[in-house]
Amino acid sequence: MSKLKKMKLFQKIFIGLFLGVIVGAILSAIGKDETFVVTLLPWLGLLGDIFLRLIRMVVVPLVLFSIISGVSNLTEIKKLRSIGTKTIIFFLVTGFLSIGTGLLMANIFKPGAGLKIAELGADVVEMKELPTIFDSILGLFPANIFESLAQGEMLHIISFGIFVGAGLLIMGERAKPIVDLVDRCSEMMYKVVDIVIQFTPIGVFGLMAKAVATFGVGIFGPVFKFILVDYGANIFNIAVWYSLILYFIAKVNPLTFYKKAFQPWVIAFSTCSSAAALPVTMKVGTDELGIPKETASFILPLGATANMNGTGIYFGIVVIFAAQLYGIPVSLTQQIMLVFTATMLSIGCAAAPQTGLIISIALLTSLGIPLDGIALIAGVYRIVDQIHTSTNALGDLVVGVAVSSLERDLDMETFNGKGMFSANKDIS
Numbered sequence: 001m002s003k004l005k006k007m008k009l010f011q012k013i014f015i016g017l018f019l020g021v022i023v024g025a026i027l028s029a030i031g032k033d034e035t036f037v038v039t040l041l042p043w044l045g046l047l048g049d050i051f052l053r054l055i056r057m058v059v060v061p062l063v064l065f066s067i068i069s070g071v072s073n074l075t076e077i078k079k080l081r082s083i084g085t086k087t088i089i090f091f092l093v094t095g096f097l098s099i100g101t102g103l104l105m106a107n108i109f110k111p112g113a114g115l116k117i118a119e120l121g122a123d124v125v126e127m128k129e130l131p132t133i134f135d136s137i138l139g140l141f142p143a144n145i146f147e148s149l150a151q152g153e154m155l156h157i158i159s160f161g162i163f164v165g166a167g168l169l170i171m172g173e174r175a176k177p178i179v180d181l182v183d184r185c186s187e188m189m190y191k192v193v194d195i196v197i198q199f200t201p202i203g204v205f206g207l208m209a210k211a212v213a214t215f216g217v218g219i220f221g222p223v224f225k226f227i228l229v230d231y232g233a234n235i236f237n238i239a240v241w242y243s244l245i246l247y248f249i250a251k252v253n254p255l256t257f258y259k260k261a262f263q264p265w266v267i268a269f270s271t272c273s274s275a276a277a278l279p280v281t282m283k284v285g286t287d288e289l290g291i292p293k294e295t296a297s298f299i300l301p302l303g304a305t306a307n308m309n310g311t312g313i314y315f316g317i318v319v320i321f322a323a324q325l326y327g328i329p330v331s332l333t334q335q336i337m338l339v340f341t342a343t344m345l346s347i348g349c350a351a352a353p354q355t356g357l358i359i360s361i362a363l364l365t366s367l368g369i370p371l372d373g374i375a376l377i378a379g380v381y382r383i384v385d386q387i388h389t390s391t392n393a394l395g396d397l398v399v400g401v402a403v404s405s406l407e408r409d410l411d412m413e414t415f416n417g418k419g420m421f422s423a424n425k426d427i428s
Helices: 002-006 009-030 035-072 077-109 133-138 145-151 154-215 224-249 254-260 262-271 274-287 293-306 309-326 332-346 355-366 372-378 381-406 412-416
Strands: none
Touching (some): 009 035, 009 262, 035 154, 035 274, 077 154, 077 293, 077 332, 145 154, 154 262, 154 274, 154 293, 224 254, 224 381, 254 262, 254 381, 254 412, 262 274, 293 381, 309 332
């Protein structure tokens, strides 16, 4: 027991992750219809659900206070414009690179070649209507902020927080009491996050055990090539594009970054939600990677909703995959347009599971490709969405580090230090 207490948090998360996979595989082998498995699965799910509830409990107040605090402490409007411009440029560039990577991998490895489309059922996925690009832009701004807070509409909360923070920034000294109060509230939420993340290993265990037990290992069979291409493209994106940005633009050691960013990566991987990983992402960004608090408070909440690199990779792969099932050629012009269309559609979509699946239906429809291929992917989307979401979360931190470095305020002593999450600490 004493050894367990001394164990580093990321080691506990690793143990929880692998135990979850092992237990899930055993339960899947026993049979998910067996009485024992049917009785146990809801309890495993409860562990994951409690963890997600705790995370969701802190997301809205954390984002609201952090955004207002971050913007109001940027010293001047010019600083806000500088950081905002660089952030949007990075989001767009990494989005284009990611979707392009997915398209390239799909064209090279042809994951849809050789599958029998007649075996698929078109009624598995229900077509859902998506907002237009114009509606997505309009949706950036809330009509009623109290309604948005209650419903957890993250983009609305972010835009409202930016306006409030900018207003306090313009007020100058007169706003100091309010800014101090918001700062204290933001610090309080970080302390709450410190408490919640201690439950991470148990939550990850429950989520993974239930997922593997429910889907089973056999589900990898018919679409194993698609899954391999998807995971391979995400790994390439991290190993190449992210590393190049970190090394040449941020001028930091990528290996140090990946080691410290593991915790939000694994939470995003197990929950399939950038929003669920956001509290820990923000904590790691400031305390481990040296991103200034005001910069992290602006970039990371925005990135959790608007920066979907891993999901963009999936868009590129799934369109080529579905086209290959029917032998439909997708021209270079169509693929170039896909990069722009997918990037715009991803802006403003909820940072939640299944979002990428819904958007991909719209993309296939716009290209005139039948939706039967999505029926096959829908069964394993939870599995591939894990690598999408974890790549998304990692990309937010990459942008945060790069922008901070360009602004010359990245704390290199913190970045190169051992970090606060590398060992257990007293949070009392």
